[in-house]
Structure formats: C-alpha cells, structure tokens
Amino acid sequence: MSAEKPAANPLEGKSPFELRLDQSAGVPESAVKQALESGDMGFMHSFTTGSTVDGPGVRAVGWTAGCLWRCLYCHNPDTWNLMNGMPVTLERAVEELGKYRHGLKVMQGGFTLSGGEPLMQDRFAVKLLTAAKAMGIHTAIETNGYLSERLSDEELDQIDLVLLGIKTWGSENHRNLTGKDIEPTLELARRLAVRKQPVWVRFVLVPGLTDDPQTLAPMAKFIAGLGNVERVEVLPFHQMGRFKWQKLGLDYTLDDFKVPSPDLIESTCGIFRAEGLKAV
Numbered sequence: 001m002s003a004e005k006p007a008a009n010p011l012e013g014k015s016p017f018e019l020r021l022d023q024s025a026g027v028p029e030s031a032v033k034q035a036l037e038s039g040d041m042g043f044m045h046s047f048t049t050g051s052t053v054d055g056p057g058v059r060a061v062g063w064t065a066g067c068l069w070r071c072l073y074c075h076n077p078d079t080w081n082l083m084n085g086m087p088v089t090l091e092r093a094v095e096e097l098g099k100y101r102h103g104l105k106v107m108q109g110g111f112t113l114s115g116g117e118p119l120m121q122d123r124f125a126v127k128l129l130t131a132a133k134a135m136g137i138h139t140a141i142e143t144n145g146y147l148s149e150r151l152s153d154e155e156l157d158q159i160d161l162v163l164l165g166i167k168t169w170g171s172e173n174h175r176n177l178t179g180k181d182i183e184p185t186l187e188l189a190r191r192l193a194v195r196k197q198p199v200w201v202r203f204v205l206v207p208g209l210t211d212d213p214q215t216l217a218p219m220a221k222f223i224a225g226l227g228n229v230e231r232v233e234v235l236p237f238h239q240m241g242r243f244k245w246q247k248l249g250l251d252y253t254l255d256d257f258k259v260p261s262p263d264l265i266e267s268t269c270g271i272f273r274a275e276g277l278k279a280v
C-alpha cells in the first residue's frame, strides 16, 4: 500500500516567480464579490517564508493577486488578475501564519503582505494584518499606494511598516511606466509622513528607463522632505519575469533592456544619499 500523500498547504507557494493562472476560475462571481466586501476570504498568488528582502529580519510573505497597474517591468504579471489567485479563507491564512509567529519573532522579522497590489483586497488585507499584529507579529505591507484611501487611520495603525513603491517621478513618466497617475502614491506618502509612520521606499532601477538623474533628483528631494522614510531600496531590474509575459501573450517591451551595472546602482544610491537618505 502506498503512503498517503500529505494534504497540500493551500498557502504554501514554491516561489513568487512561479506562473499561476486561473486558480479561482471555478469561484462564482457572487462569492468573489462577497469575499472582497467582507475580507473573510482572499485570493493569494503564493506564500513564502524565510524572506530577508521584504522588510526587516526574516519574514513570511503573502503574495496577493490583483493589480490595476501595468508596470512595464512587472515580474509578476500573472498576479494582475485577481482570478489567478488561490482562494484562501482568512481563518486558514491566520492559522498558517500563527505557526510561524515564534520563529518570526526570534528572527526579528514579521509578516509582509505583498502582491500584486494587496489593497485590491483591502478588507482581507486589513483583517489579516490586524490578526498578525494581535499575535505580536511585526506587520508590513508592500503597496503602490494607489488604493490607500480605502484604509482608515485606525487600519493604518495595524501596519508597522509600509514598503511604498515609487516607480519614477513626474506625471507623464509615471503614466508611461505604470499606466496610472502618480498622485495617489504621493498622497499616501504625505499621509504617512504626517502620521510619522515608518516607510521604506522601493524603487526599481532600469537603465534607460528609470535612471535619469534629472528625474531622480526631485524624487529624492521629495522623499527626504517627508521625514519618515527610513531607507530607500534601489532594486536592480532583472529579466526573470519575461517568460511570464510571453506565456500570457502580453507584449513585453523591455527585451533589450539590460540589468544595471554596480556603478549605476551606486551612483543612483548616491542621488538619494545626497539628500541625507539611507539608500541600499
């Protein structure tokens, strides 16, 4: 008799780079609507543990499905569609996270909710982060800020750290890169500054697309003026998501773009440091 296969953990994804499609295809539209309104169920792309690059310490990361932006360099375009996420009840997600609570504390880490864009499922995000915080787990959200007006001040209180993606500077540049306005992102940045809530800014450096020092200098000035930004993370562009665009039949326009050289990364960090920011 063969050994019984252990039940698969619906939260455990192998990697956020894994291509995921149509995992919620069988869920009726009314159930999706109800889930979004109540936050009692979320649509997850994957769940990883042991991350050291998504906030302080060692972290568990939940990658949600759904995003309204279309960043030209997005390495997870399969997260754009909410229905590509696996339906997971809030109860199940909290239970799973609870298993890691002690380890995460010992490793001075916590839980980061990322995506996609987690605020596409703002009720689920709030409930999950609130539950994590109630367990004594440090909470972080990685967001582009576009839907942040959905969060009340009390809900923002449940988030210890905001990893805010600022993709470029200037309305036109931002529209060309992401398809959406920059203003809601800046509005969240200002709101968090008034609240003195810790922020790490995340910026993807693409040579020939986002590396113009003339564009970056005013962006650095804005970020430094906020007063609550603990660090700016300059994330080197890579081509690891290209195959997903191809598999999804999407028009990928960055085929000929190179990864940034160490010198370019250093000089870009220098633009932020010149404003007194910590840039890494």
Ligand code: SF4
Binding pocket: 067, 068, 069, 070, 071, 073, 074, 075, 076, 077, 079, 115, 116, 117, 144, 178
């Ligand atoms: S905001 Fe993030 S998930 Fe959305 S398109 Fe841009 S890089 Fe992709």
